Structure formats: C-alpha cells, structure tokens
Amino acid sequence: MSALSSNAADPTPIHMLGRMAVEIVEAIGDLVTFFLRMLGGMLVRWPRARVLWPVMYEIGVQSVPVIFVTGLFIGMVLAVQSYDTLRMFRLESRIGSIINVSLVRELGPVLAATMLAGRVGSAMAAEIGTMRVTEQIEALKALGADPLTYLVVPRFLACFLLIPALTLVADGVGMFGGWFVSVQVLGVSDHFFWLYSQQFISAYDVIAGVSKSLFFGAAIAVIACHRGFHCGAGAEGVGRAATDSFVFSFIAILVLDLLLSIALNNLYRLLWALGITVV
Numbered sequence: 349m350s351a352l353s354s355n356a357a358d359p360t361p362i363h364m365l366g367r368m369a370v371e372i373v374e375a376i377g378d379l380v381t382f383f384l385r386m387l388g389g390m391l392v393r394w395p396r397a398r399v400l401w402p403v404m405y406e407i408g409v410q411s412v413p414v415i416f417v418t419g420l421f422i423g424m425v426l427a428v429q430s431y432d433t434l435r436m437f438r439l440e441s442r443i444g445s446i447i448n449v450s451l452v453r454e455l456g457p458v459l460a461a462t463m464l465a466g467r468v469g470s471a472m473a474a475e476i477g478t479m480r481v482t483e484q485i486e487a488l489k490a491l492g493a494d495p496l497t498y499l500v501v502p503r504f505l506a507c508f509l510l511i512p513a514l515t516l517v518a519d520g521v522g523m524f525g526g527w528f529v530s531v532q533v534l535g536v537s538d539h540f541f542w543l544y545s546q547q548f549i550s551a552y553d554v555i556a557g558v559s560k561s562l563f564f565g566a567a568i569a570v571i572a573c574h575r576g577f578h579c580g581a582g583a584e585g586v587g588r589a590a591t592d593s594f595v596f597s598f599i600a601i602l603v604l605d606l607l608l609s610i611a612l613n614n615l616y617r618l619l620w621a622l623g624i625t626v627v
Contacts, residue, residue: 382574386504389497395505403502407468408510412517418463419518422455423447423525431534440534444541445548447526452549456519457557458605461564464511465597469572472503473593476576477586485577495577504569511565512558519557552619556612563608567600 359367426447434440476499479485485495523545530536572593579589619625 378578379570379574382577383570386496386500386570386573389494390501390504393494393497395497395502399498400502400505404506404510407464407503407506408514411464411467411510411514414463414467415460415514415518416521418459419451419456419521420525422459422518423451423522423527424529426450426455426522427526427529427534431530431536441537441540442544443530443534443536444526444543444545447530448523448545449548449553451519451522451526452553452557454557454605454609456522457515457560457564458601460515460518461511461561461568461601462598464507464514464565465568465572465601466594468507469568469593469597470590472569472572473576473579474586474590476500476573477579477589480577480579481581481586500569500573500577503573504566507565507569508562509565511568512561515558515561519554552616556608559612560605560608563604564601567604568597571597571600 427443430443430446431440434443434446476485479499485499488495488498527538527541530541531538575589575593575596579585
C-alpha cells in the first residue's frame with residue numbers, strides 16, 4: 349500500500365509523459381469540437397453586416413500599420429544579410445530572387461500571421477475572456493442568442509478572409525524594402541534585381557503563400573476564441589488566456605507551415621509530372 353501511495357505522489361517520467369499525451373489529445377479534441385460547433389452555427393445563421401463589418405475593420409484595417417512595418421524591415425534585413433554571401437560568389441545581381449522568393453513562399457505568410465496572432469489573437473482572447481468572467485456570455489445565452497454564432501463566427505470570417513490580403517501587403521512592402529536597400533544602398537542593378545525576381549517567382553509561389561495564410565488565419569481565430577471561451581476566473585485568467593492564445597497560435601502556425609510546405613511541394617511535383625506548368 350505504501351509503495352502505491354509513493355508512486356502516486358512521485359510519478360515517474362513515463363507517467364508524466366503519458367499524462368501529457370492524454371492532455372494534448374484532450375485539448376486537440378476539445379478544439380476540434382469547438383471548431384465544428386462554430387462551423388455548424390455559421391451554416392445555420394450568417395452573421396449580420398452590422399456585427400461583421402466592425403470586426404473586419406478592427407482585424408483588417410487597423411492591422412495594416414503593423415504589417416507594413418513588419419514587411420518593410422523583413423525585406424531590408426534580407427537584403428543586408430544576403431548581399432555579402434552572394435557577393436562572395438559574384439552573384440549579387442541575383443539578390444532580388446533570394447529576397448522575393450523567400451518573402452512570397454515563407455517569410456511573408458509566416459511573419460504576417462505571427463504578428464497578427466500577437467495583435468489580433470491576443471485581443472480576441474482577452475475580449476471574449478473578459479465577457480466570460482463578467483458573465484456576459486451567460487447573458488447572451490439567457491437572451492436566446494448563440495454565443496458561438498454571435499462572437500466567434502464574425503471573428504473567424506474576418507481572420508480567414510483578411511489575413512491573406514494582409515499577407516499580400518506584407519509581401520509587396522517587403523519587396524519594396526529589399527529593392528530599396530539592394531539598389532539604392534548596396535548598388536545592385538535595378539534591371540537585374542527585377543529580372544531575376546521575375547524568372548524565379550511563379551504564380552504557384554504566390555498562390556502557395558496565400559493558401560498558407562488562409563489556414564493560418566483560421567487557426568488564429570479558432571485558438572484565440574477557444575482560449576477566451578475557456579478563460580479562468582479573474583484578471584489572471586484573462587491574462588493567461590491571452591498569453592496561451594499567442595503561444596498556441598504560434599505553434600500552430602509553425603506546424604501548419606511545415607505540413608503545408610510538404611503538401612504544396614508534392615503537389616508541384618505532381619503537376620510537373622503531369623505536364624501542367626504553373627507560370
């Protein structure tokens with residue numbers, strides 16, 4: 349009996365690993381259930397314009413300055429970091445292809461989504477968490493309104509529809525920042541900068557980057573709203589929900605980026621094998 353009690357008091361690493369695995373599976377299942385309930389509510393009732401437009405303005409328009417600054421400095425930093433390496437091989441004229449391909453394929457979608465997870469996701473989790481703590485969600489239920497349809501669906505649609513547009517803004521501004529540093533500061537030929545960029549960037553690269561951002565936006569919205577709905581009591585619970593929202597969203601962005609990169613690369617090889625060329 350004493351041995352059993354000591355084992356319960358001091359769990360072994362195997363017990364801790366198993367408990368962690370069970371908690372992760374439970375969390376993923378709860379998140380998927382939350383997502384399916386939200387989709388069901390969206391299919392039953394589309395959000396009204398007076399509810400949707402303010403959320404879209406908050407998520408889309410007010411995020412433009414953050415995305416603008418992020419994209420601009422990403423492009424400039426890529427130019428500075430790439431120039432010396434390419435100059436060693438006398439390939440500095442190809443710096444445009446390195447900068448723009450990196451932006452369109454990976455850095456633009458990932459870093460734009462990361463910034464939005466910090467700005468938009470944390471704010472959504474804190475807002476819904478505050479409503480949970482102050483029992484406003486219970487009041488919505490008492491009035492006969494579905495909290496998922498009223499609170500989650502507009503935020504999900506805004507993130508899903510607007511984050512791809514913000515990603516394109518980050519890509520465009522990043523290209524300008526890379527061009528400015530490369531041509532105006534480092535002395536690279538303007539003609540070759542855009543020539544090699546055009547040769548190495550295809551429509552498939554742009555489509556792949558935008559496709560990734562769709563999944564990133566959906567993940568940010570679902571995770572942020574889920575953490576807000578399951579917020580703990582008090583100000584500490586709201587703060588923890590906002591923090592968890594960013595951390596989990598960032599992990600989801602990285603995991604989705606890996607999986608989507610593998611899937612999109614395999615799709616490109618399949619299209620190439622079938623003789624379908626994406627310009």
